Amino acid sequence: MSASPLLETRNLGVRFGGLQALEAVDLQIQRGEIFGLLGPNGAGKTTLFNLISGITPASSGTVLWRGASISGLDANRIARLGLARTFQNLRLFNSLSCRDNVLVGLHRQARLPWSDALLGTPLARRRQRALEARAQELLELLEIGHLASQNAAGLSYGDRRRLEMARALANSPELLLLDEPAAGMNPGEKDALRALIRRLRDQFDLTILIIEHHVPLMLGLCDRLAVLNFGRRIALGTPEQVRQNPAVIEAYLGVSS
Amino acid sequence: MDASLLTQMLIGALLGLSVYLPLRCGQLSLATPGFYAIGGTLAALLSTRVNALGGTEATYPIHAVLLEMVLAALLCGLLATGIGALVLRLRGVYLAIATIALVEILRVTTLNQEALGGAVGIFGIPQPFNEPGGYALFTLVLLAACCWLCDRLERNRLGRAMAAIRDDALAAACQGIDTDRTKLVAFVLSAVVAGLVGVISAHFLNSWNARLGNFDASITTLAFVVFGGSRTWAGPVLGGLMLTALPELLRPIGDLRLIVFGLVILVGPLLLPQGLINPALINWIQTRLGGRWLLPSDQGGPP
Numbered sequence: 001m002s003a004s005p006l007l008e009t010r011n012l013g014v015r016f017g018g019l020q021a022l023e024a025v026d027l028q029i030q031r032g033e034i035f036g037l038l039g040p041n042g043a044g045k046t047t048l049f050n051l052i053s054g055i056t057p058a059s060s061g062t063v064l065w066r067g068a069s070i071s072g073l074d075a076n077r078i079a080r081l082g083l084a085r086t087f088q089n090l091r092l093f094n095s096l097s098c099r100d101n102v103l104v105g106l107h108r109q110a111r112l113p114w115s116d117a118l119l120g121t122p123l124a125r126r127r128q129r130a131l132e133a134r135a136q137e138l139l140e141l142l143e144i145g146h147l148a149s150q151n152a153a154g155l156s157y158g159d160r161r162r163l164e165m166a167r168a169l170a171n172s173p174e175l176l177l178l179d180e181p182a183a184g185m186n187p188g189e190k191d192a193l194r195a196l197i198r199r200l201r202d203q204f205d206l207t208i209l210i211i212e213h214h215v216p217l218m219l220g221l222c223d224r225l226a227v228l229n230f231g232r233r234i235a236l237g238t239p240e241q242v243r244q245n246p247a248v249i250e251a252y253l254g255v256s257s
Numbered sequence: 258m259d260a261s262l263l264t265q266m267l268i269g270a271l272l273g274l275s276v277y278l279p280l281r282c283g284q285l286s287l288a289t290p291g292f293y294a295i296g297g298t299l300a301a302l303l304s305t306r307v308n309a310l311g312g313t314e315a316t317y318p319i320h321a322v323l324l325e326m327v328l329a330a331l332l333c334g335l336l337a338t339g340i341g342a343l344v345l346r347l348r349g350v351y352l353a354i355a356t357i358a359l360v361e362i363l364r365v366t367t368l369n370q371e372a373l374g375g376a377v378g379i380f381g382i383p384q385p386f387n388e389p390g391g392y393a394l395f396t397l398v399l400l401a402a403c404c405w406l407c408d409r410l411e412r413n414r415l416g417r418a419m420a421a422i423r424d425d426a427l428a429a430a431c432q433g434i435d436t437d438r439t440k441l442v443a444f445v446l447s448a449v450v451a452g453l454v455g456v457i458s459a460h461f462l463n464s465w466n467a468r469l470g471n472f473d474a475s476i477t478t479l480a481f482v483v484f485g486g487s488r489t490w491a492g493p494v495l496g497g498l499m500l501t502a503l504p505e506l507l508r509p510i511g512d513l514r515l516i517v518f519g520l521v522i523l524v525g526p527l528l529l530p531q532g533l534i535n536p537a538l539i540n541w542i543q544t545r546l547g548g549r550w551l552l553p554s555d556q557g558g559p560p
Contacts, residue, residue, distance in 0.1 A: 053431060079433040091428035093421045095488075095536070104421040108433045110414040117413045118406075124413070171432060 004067045006031045006207050007052070007083075007175055012061035013231075014051060021047045022231045024061070029175070034201060034208045036222035038215065038242070040251060043228040045211045046088055049177050052209075053085050054078040080108060084173035086164040088180045088211070094153040098144060098163055101152050102135035105170030109134075138166040142196075157184050169204065176200070178210040182217060190214060194221050215252075219243060227251065260389035262505050264461055267396040269501030271454045273481035273493030274403050278447040280487050281416070282440050283423035285349060287475035288356035291363045292337065292448040294470025296329040296455020298367060301379040301465035303328070317383035317460070325456045333452030334445050341444040345437065360475055367467035378466025382459055392461045399457065400494070403450055407490035419443055484525045486532020488539060495533055 005028040012025045022044040029035050037045045050056040052063055054075040062071045070078055084105075093101050103110070110131055116124040139145045142162040147155065152163060161181060168176060178197070182190050194217060201208055212218050218225060219239040227235040227248050235245040242248055272289055279286040303325050304312045310321040344355040367373045386392050410416040418439050421429040430436050459465045477500075485496020503521060507514030529535055 055427060055431075074435075075427070075430040076433050076435050079431050085431055087428065091425045093424040093428065095424050096417075096420060100417060100420075104417050104429070104434070105432050107414065107418060110417075112414065117415070118409055120409060120412075128413075167432070 003031070005029055005064075006066060007209070008064040008067075009048075009052070010062050010064065012048070012051060012063065013059055014047060014056060015059045020231055022051070022228075025228070025231075025233050027226055027233070027236075029207060029209055031174075031207050032201070032205075033223045034197065034210065034221060036218045036225040037209065037211045037228060038213075038218055038225055038248075039228035042230075044231040045228055046179055047231075048228070049085060049179055049209075049211065052078075053083060053177065079171060082172075082174040083177065084168040084171035084175070085177035086161075086168050086179055086181060088183070090160050090164060092152040092160060092163060092167075094151070096152055097149050098139060098152055098155070098166075099132065099135050099148040101163055101167050102138055102170045103131060105167035106131050106134060108171065135170065138169055139163075141169070141200075142166045158189065161185075169200070172204075173206065175207045175209065178208060178212075180211055180213065182212055182214055190217050193217075197221060260393040262502065264389060264392040264396050265505075266498045266501045267393065267400050268454055268458055268461070269478075269481060269497035270494040271396070271400055271403060271450060271497070272478045273485060273497030274400075274407060274490060275447045275450040275454070276478045276482045277487055277490060277493040278407070278450070279440070279443045280482060281411075281423060282419035282443050283426070284345065284440055284443065285353045286356045286444060286447065287353050287479060288337075288340075288359050288444075289447065289451045289478050290470040290472075290474035291356070291360040292333045292451035293455040293458070293474070294360075294363055294367065294467070295333055295336070296326075296452035297459040297465045297469060298373055298379075298455075299329050299332060299452075300325045300456040300459035301374065301382050304383050304460070305379055305381060312383035315384065317385040319385050322385050322456065322460065326453050329452040329456045330449045333448040337445045337448030338441065341441045345440045345444060357472060357475060360470060360472060364467050364471050367470075374466060376467070378464055380464045382463050382465060384463070385460055392457070396457055396461075399453060404490055404494060411489060415439065415442065480522055482532070484522065484532060486529075486534035488531065488536055489534060492532050492534035499533075 007029040009025055009027045013023045014021050025048060037048065039045050047056065051058050054070070054073055054077070058071055062069045064070070065081055065083070070081065093104060096104070110127070112124055112127055136145060136148060139148055142165055144159050144162050144166070147159060152160070155163060161183070165178070165181065181197070182193050185193060197208060197210070198221070200206060210218070210222065222239060224236070224238055225242045226233055227242060227245070229251040234247040234251060235242050237245070272293065275289040275292070276286070303310060304317060304321065310324070311318045312321065340359060344352060344359070347355050368376055386395070418429065418434045421432065421434060422436050422439055426436050458469070481496035481500055482493045483496070484500055485494065486492030500522070504514055504518050507517055510517070525533070
């Protein structure tokens with residue numbers, strides 16, 4: 001009998017007008033796992049992320065966090081429970097510096113009595129210094145520490161991806177949702193990313209749910225994988241099981257005649 | 258420069274700050290003149306109708322003005338909380354339209370209620386200061402306090418949250434920021450500032466009528482922020498000071514001044530789309546002075 005999963009989706013579905021984007025998806029993510037979501041374009045992977053993080057309301061089914069339903073909660077409430085995410089199409093705060101982007105990610109830890117915040121008391125200054133030090137640490141972990149004062153808008157594509165991950169880590173999440181973190185990276189960078197994600201999991205005691213198109217990366221990285229196609233879960237299991245699943249081979253390669 | 262014009266300029270700067278606060282979290286609210294009118298009407302009514310406050314034709318105790326300001330702040334704050342909860346669901350130009358409607362509702366209501374001054378207005382508002390200099394000093398203190406407050410705000414958690422919402426509200430929510438509440442706080446602060454300015458204005462102008470808080474005022478106060486820049490509090494303050502002074506300073510050239518004023522408002526944003534105090538200037542000042550001047554850490558925008 002295993003412990004209750006950290007995150008569970010039960011019969012989760014969403015319909016946009018006539019399009020059933022996701023249908024009856026059941027997943028159980030165990031604590032400490034690196035769980036991959038594979039699937040062709042339009043399979044519903046990002047939609048699933050949006051349902052979990054409270055951006056899109058589900059049409060049916062529920063999302064359970066530590067066994068309790070979080071369906072219908074606002075995105076900010078869900079974030080405060082300990083779920084952080086990155087975005088496939090990168091949503092940074094472009095008028096802010098890298099440091100401030102991470103400081104916004106530290107929002108939850110930055111709480112102060114309003115009188116201290118207003119008057120800039122020694123307590124407030126100490127806390128501000130501690131927050132900035134923490135932000136710098138996270139930036140350095142993602143190897144963009146030297147860019148701290150740079151504007152987020154001016155970064156290269158790869159650095160923007162790193163900044164998004166630093167910001168998500170700043171939320172000090174238990175579950176990290178990564179939406180195509182390797183997009184636009186070259187093979188060498190992809191290898192480095194795989195090592196980094198493993199390291200982050202161990203260092204921050206994270207559970208990671210990851211969407212990625214690059215199949216070899218996913219097979220090498222994930223403990224378990226689910227494959228979506230046309231909004232349905234067509235396979236679930238270890239990388240080896242998924243690799244040999246006929247439905248997956250069909251979805252990716254078509255049926256052999 | 259005479260103290261009267263200086264007072265007007267300082268009032269302009271304060272109204273600019275009031276428009277700037279919601280704009281800092283990306284909310285284009287034009288409600289400032291509405292709350293300004295509420296503050297002004299409240300002060301006019303209390304000081305002329307309530308004898309207990311000690312107002313006569315000529316004098317008025319300063320503590321009574323402070324009491325009016327507290328009441329105006331409370332009234333505007335409460336009203337803004339209720340209205341904000343409704344209208345802040347709207348975005349962009351729709352919020353602007355809803356807040357223009359609010360300003361018009363308040364104006365028309367005042368115009369048609371004899372008790373609120375009606376079409377004639379309220380005259381003979383008692384004077385707490387004998388000299389215009391007194392008003393200038395009083396307004397300057399209020400402006401300094403508001404600038405200090407905005408500066409603190411921009412450097413702390415709430416200010417960062419506001420900037421994050423301006424850049425990307427959805428990503429901000431995913432950082433655990435309660436976007437609705439943050440926008441509401443900005444809207445309420447904006448209303449409180451406008452209400453306080455209304456109280457001072459009513460005494461300073463000596464008379465008050467519904468036309469002081471109309472659609473024109475919405476656009477004028479918005480121009481302060483567009484002209485001055487909306488990246489930091491210094492922008493709307495500078496915009497408010499300059500655009501209030503300009504028509505008066507141009508008075509010697511007669512009717513031509515209206516054309517010159519129009520040109521300035523037109524050309525300003527064309528040459529400096531992000532306002533006088535723009536991200537490029539902020540970066541320049543920061544590299545020159547090497548400190549955290551104008552803005553907390555290095556939040557300039559793309560030049």
